[in-house]
Structures are given as C-alpha cells and as structure tokens.
Amino acid sequence: MSTKILVVDDKQMMRDSVGATLQRAGYTVVVASNGKDAVAKLARHQPAVVVTDLKMPEMTGLELLQHLNEADSDLPVVLMTAYGTVGDAVEAMKHGAFDFVQKPFEGDQLVVVVKRAVEHRALRKENAALKVDRADRVVGPALVGSSGPMRSLATQIRQVALSSGTVLIQGESGTGKEVVARTIHAHSQRRDKVMLCLNCAALSSSLLESELFGHERGAFTGADQLRKGRFELADGGTLLLDEISEVSPQLQAKLLRVLQEGQFERVGSSTSMKVDVRVVATTNRDLTRSVADGSFRQDLYYRLNVLPIAIPPLRSRSADVPLLAEHFISMTAQREGREAKRFDEEALSLLKEYHWPGNVRELQNICERASVLCRGPVIEGGLIQPWLMPRGNATPLVHQSAAPPSMNTLAGSPPLQPPMASASPDMGGPLRSLEEIEREEVIRALGRFSGNRTRTAQALGIGVRTLGLKLKKWKEQNLVAQSV
Numbered sequence: 001m002s003t004k005i006l007v008v009d010d011k012q013m014m015r016d017s018v019g020a021t022l023q024r025a026g027y028t029v030v031v032a033s034n035g036k037d038a039v040a041k042l043a044r045h046q047p048a049v050v051v052t053d054l055k056m057p058e059m060t061g062l063e064l065l066q067h068l069n070e071a072d073s074d075l076p077v078v079l080m081t082a083y084g085t086v087g088d089a090v091e092a093m094k095h096g097a098f099d100f101v102q103k104p105f106e107g108d109q110l111v112v113v114v115k116r117a118v119e120h121r122a123l124r125k126e127n128a129a130l131k132v133d134r135a136d137r138v139v140g141p142a143l144v145g146s147s148g149p150m151r152s153l154a155t156q157i158r159q160v161a162l163s164s165g166t167v168l169i170q171g172e173s174g175t176g177k178e179v180v181a182r183t184i185h186a187h188s189q190r191r192d193k194v195m196l197c198l199n200c201a202a203l204s205s206s207l208l209e210s211e212l213f214g215h216e217r218g219a220f221t222g223a224d225q226l227r228k229g230r231f232e233l234a235d236g237g238t239l240l241l242d243e244i245s246e247v248s249p250q251l252q253a254k255l256l257r258v259l260q261e262g263q264f265e266r267v268g269s270s271t272s273m274k275v276d277v278r279v280v281a282t283t284n285r286d287l288t289r290s291v292a293d294g295s296f297r298q299d300l301y302y303r304l305n306v307l308p309i310a311i312p313p314l315r316s317r318s319a320d321v322p323l324l325a326e327h328f329i330s331m332t333a334q335r336e337g338r339e340a341k342r343f344d345e346e347a348l349s350l351l352k353e354y355h356w357p358g359n360v361r362e363l364q365n366i367c368e369r370a371s372v373l374c375r376g377p378v379i380e381g382g383l384i385q386p387w388l389m390p391r392g393n394a395t396p397l398v399h400q401s402a403a404p405p406s407m408n409t410l411a412g413s414p415p416l417q418p419p420m421a422s423a424s425p426d427m428g429g430p431l432r433s434l435e436e437i438e439r440e441e442v443i444r445a446l447g448r449f450s451g452n453r454t455r456t457a458q459a460l461g462i463g464v465r466t467l468g469l470k471l472k473k474w475k476e477q478n479l480v481a482q483s484v
C-alpha cells in the first residue's frame, strides 16, 4: 500500500485535479470536502500528510490545522493558498503548518512539497525531535557566541553556577537574560531540581504577591483554595524573577526579607515558612538609576546584586551575528524538517552592520521569518533589508508598518491593501485599525512615563498584567521594538 495523502478542498474540481496529480506521483489519495469530513477521515485512514485549502466555509484550513495538531502534532499539513493571501499562510506556518503552495501551482511543485512532507514524517518517526529535546535538558539551552564578551560571559556563568548566591542579570531586552539564567541553573548543583520563572511586570502587585508567596484559603475574595507560591514550589531549586525593577515598594520589602532570611508567610497566614531557593533576577533597566530616583530599595539592590552579570547588547559583539544567524536558521530547519538555508554575502554583511535595537531576539525573528519566506536555498540581502530599522529612527519604539513589508510583497505579488481602505466609502486616505491606534497610544504613554509599566497602565486605565500581555504580543509580532 503506497503512502496515503488526505486532500481537503470544498471545490470538487480542485480535489479532483490535486488528487490526480498525487496519484500520478504514486500516492494513495483520500479526499474530504470540508474540515469536519477531514477530521473524521483522519482517524480512519491515518494519512502521512494532509494537503488542505486555506479558505473553506464552516471550518477554515487554519482551524482544521488546529484540530489536526491536537490529534497528531507530527502530521505535516500543506496549505493551498489563494493568490495574495501569503500573509495568512505565513501565520499558518507559525501555527505549525509544514509548508504552503500558492495557487495556481504546477503539479510538480505540489509533488515536491508533499514528498518533503512525507520524508519529514518519516524522520519524525525516528524521534529526532525527542533526541534534541533530551539533549537540551541535559546540557542546558544553547548559548551561542564566540566573541570576546561572550567568552568572558561563559567564564562568569561557570563561576556563578558553582555558588548558590543571588544573581542579578542586567541587559537590554532580547540580549539573552533568560537563556543565561537557564544556563546557570543547568550547570549548578540544583540542575536536577526545578527552575521556575515569574515575570514581575506581568502581574498587579497583589497578584504578584500571591504568586510569589502563595495564599491561604479565604485570604481574600476569590481565594477559595490554598495555593502554594513560587518560593515554596521552587524549594531546593532556582527561581527566576524577570523584570525585577517593576516590583512595588511593598513587595520589595517582602522580597528583601525572603532573600535575607529565606523566610516568608503565605498571604493570609501568620506562620513563617523557610525555603532554600536560589534567586536569579533580571532587569533591562539600570537598577542603580531606579535606586537613585527612589523607585527601588537600595538594600534590596545590594541583596540582589551579589553576583552581577551584564550581558552586552548585540551591536557591541557583531562577531557573534553570523554564528547566531546560522544557529537560528538551523534550528528552524531542524524544527520543520527541511534543509537549512543560508544567507548570501550581501545579507550577511547587512546583518553584521545592523545596530540590533531588539538584540538577539530580533535576529532570531528575522532568521525565522527569512527561513519561512525565502523559497530557494539562499536568503538574499534584498529580502531582509526592509526589515532592518534605520538607525536613529524618529519613532524608535514602534516599527513603521503594521507587518514586515515583504510579507505583503513576497514573490512579486502586489502589496495587500489594508482591508479598511478598500471597504470604506470615505476617500480621506486609509483608515487605521483600532489595534494600531491602541498600540500607538500605549507606546506614547510608555514614553511619557519613561517606560514605567505600572504608571503607564494606571494612566491608560488598564491592569499592568493586561499591558504586559499586550506588549508581549506586539513584541512577538515585531510590531513594537523589543526594547519597549
């Protein structure tokens, strides 16, 4: 029995022609006319690959993708997209689609993609992914870089890992503070114990308190069960406190006590608990300034700064750029089961000369985006150039366009029009989406309050957590600078 492919499309003509092409290439084809039908046929036929239309009534290809992912996360899904909807396809790839072909396509083109998907499936079966995962857990995350600053950082990490002292990692956003923290834990004597993380900027002060220290049943409205906090749960291990500068003064006092005495009480309890937790804190602000302006306790700063580690921004270690780029490209290739692409000379020199306001995270995003959008084996300078922000951009906090420009201009297709512009009878220029307006207001407010999220959230009338979540989402989509 030859390899089975499930073809999903609401249009019979398309099902027939795709089915015939794949049959000619030696595959057994099962067809489904909608998402529901596809899900039902999946269990019965267990295809090696699914080829589906992206836009279908009732259940879209993206929704089907989610169902398929839940049923079998290793099943490669190839999307057939209409001309001009490449943006959707890229979105789908972020959600785990294997690849896409743009209509109208040649039969051969589809067969090549399906063949790769079948091979990918076979590879997955050998459990390659699992092996990588296990290796990562044993040796810690990859900390790539061979520049002078990275070599001395590696030495520092080794020394710091030997002790149990509190570590304060400072560095701009996206420089790798969390990777360094994880590396420290993975090389410490606590490596077999848990490492927990908490982002102090994402929660309001009272929520943060109960996350850190836990609460008794009935401690406050809604506390209907006892809950252990991170300090308790991380006993014996490491606790990473991200964005420590955002902790409120009241909580700073409590943190100081737990760092000094290893003691704390759950919210609503008077019984002290003692734990052995190694704290690693990170900040992308200069904490000495926060101490100077009175927003951060000096005694807490000294308690945290026992073992300081400063991660230099990527622009001051451009020798690491090619290595990091290669690392991210090969990670993406490995994850997607394809051949790794490579940058041409022009692209590499653009990357090396760029000032990297979003540091390593920005480089990672660019590499992943280029891997997805570049159709051939070589990534050319012209593809990545539009994604690089000019130095000294007048509005450094926000990227100029809502989406990376070449997502819309891929492969010579005409730029997609903003949907509002064509739908509106108002001829006074394209309208901006509400989200875009919201984003700009948030960035403006952050600027006014020098990046202080608590005050920004107050001024905007939203919770700090909501603000944190919004910023996280926009950063992930590269819509605001990583340094926000």
Ligand SMILES: Nc1ncnc2c1ncn2[C@@H]1O[C@H](COP(=O)(O)OP(=O)(O)OP(=O)(O)O)[C@@H](O)[C@H]1O
Pocket: 142, 143, 144, 145, 171, 172, 173, 174, 175, 176, 177, 178, 179, 180, 284, 324, 327, 360, 361, 364, 482
């Ligand atoms: N030296 C490195 N080697 C490999 N990957 C790295 C390195 N530095 C950073 N990264 C990757 O870059 C991304 C950003 O790193 P990380 O989250 O540690 O930064 P951060 O400083 O904690 O950022 P933020 O301040 O926004 O929280 C991650 O995906 C991480 O894996």
Ligand SMILES: [Mg+2]
Pocket: 177, 178, 242, 282
């Ligand atoms: Mg971080």
